[in-house]
Amino acid sequence: MGPGLNEAKSMPSIQVRRLAVDGKLRIIYTGRLLQASPEGIVLEAYWDRPPLDLGYAVLEPADRFVEYFFRDRWFVIYEIHHHRDDRLKGWYCDIIYPPRISEGEIEIRDLALDLFVTPAGETLILDEEEFEALGLQEQDPQAYEAARSALQDLLTKVRRREPPFHQLPR
Numbered sequence: 001m002g003p004g005l006n007e008a009k010s011m012p013s014i015q016v017r018r019l020a021v022d023g024k025l026r027i028i029y030t031g032r033l034l035q036a037s038p039e040g041i042v043l044e045a046y047w048d049r050p051p052l053d054l055g056y057a058v059l060e061p062a063d064r065f066v067e068y069f070f071r072d073r074w075f076v077i078y079e080i081h082h083h084r085d086d087r088l089k090g091w092y093c094d095i096i097y098p099p100r101i102s103e104g105e106i107e108i109r110d111l112a113l114d115l116f117v118t119p120a121g122e123t124l125i126l127d128e129e130e131f132e133a134l135g136l137q138e139q140d141p142q143a144y145e146a147a148r149s150a151l152q153d154l155l156t157k158v159r160r161r162e163p164p165f166h167q168l169p170r
Contacts, residue, residue, distance in 0.1 A: 011032040011033050012032070012033045012104070013030050013031070013033075013104070014030065014032070014033055014041070014104055014105065014106060015028060015029075015030050015104060015105045016028070016029050016030070016031055016045070016067075016105075016107075016108070017106070017107040017108070018108055018110065019107065019109045020109070021109060021110055021111055021112060021134055023109065026110070029045060029048070030045070031043030031044055031045035031065075031067060032044045032045070034066070038071070039071060040068065040069050040070040040071050040073075040101070041069045041101055041106060042066065042067065042068055042069075043066070043067040043069070043106075044064065044067070045064075045065045045067060046062055046063065046064055046065065046083075047059050047060065047061055047062065047065065048061065048062075049061070056090075056116055056118070056124055057080065057089050057090055057092075057116065059080070060082075060083055061083065062083035063080055063081060063082060063083045063089070064080075064081040064083065064086065065078050065079065065080055066078075066079040066081070066164070067079075068164060069099050069101060069106055069108070070098075070099075071098065071099070072098055073150065073153070074095060074096060074097065074098060074111075074147055074149070074150035075093055075094060075095050075096060075150045075151075075153070076094050076096055076099065077091055077092075077093050077154075078092040078093070078094070079164050080092060088119045088167065089119070090117055090118045090119055091115075091116070091117040091164065091165065092114065092115075092116055093115040093116070093117070093154050094108070094110055094111075095110075095111045095112075095113040095115075095131070095147045095150050095151055096108045096109055096111055097109040097111065097143065111131060111134070111136070112127050112130040113125075113126070113127055113128060113131035113151060114126040114127050115151060115155070117158050117165065117168075119167075119168070120168075120169065121158065121165075121169060123155060123158055131147065
């Protein structure tokens with residue numbers, strides 16, 4: 001499990017700025033730094049919005065998120081835990097431009113394509129139509145290919161049970 005309450009209060013706060021593909025600000029929230037390395041940052045944050053039924057999972061107020069941001073990857077992984085008993089609800093993976101990570105702030109720009117992984121290991125590829133509608137294949141073919149490659153990288157990580165998917169049953 002994570003740090004104790006007193007230890008958690010002393011961890012640095014980091015602001016996360018989520019942008020749409022066009023650069024418009026979608027949301028700002030704050031997380032607490034759990035780990036920093038040359039590869040990336042791990043944060044802990046809590047859902048502070050009304051319940052949101054995604055159809056395959058329901059996000060509820062006070063659900064705990066462990067968020068994995070990688071400096072040179074085209075994705076972010078959100079590990080979602082139930083607010084009552086910390087039971088794993090699954091992993092929501094956003095395909096993004098590589099994040100901008102600086103002192104006290106992470107900025108991510110969403111590319112619409114997503115992956116949800118259930119606690120049993122089922123994978124659901126989401127929003128492919130929305131991703132294709134962005135027109136990146138013509139406007140930014142490099143980003144298009146990187147996003148498609150990132151999705152395949154995530155599916156491989158799930159299949160191989162690589163962290164943070166190592167908790168999946170074999």
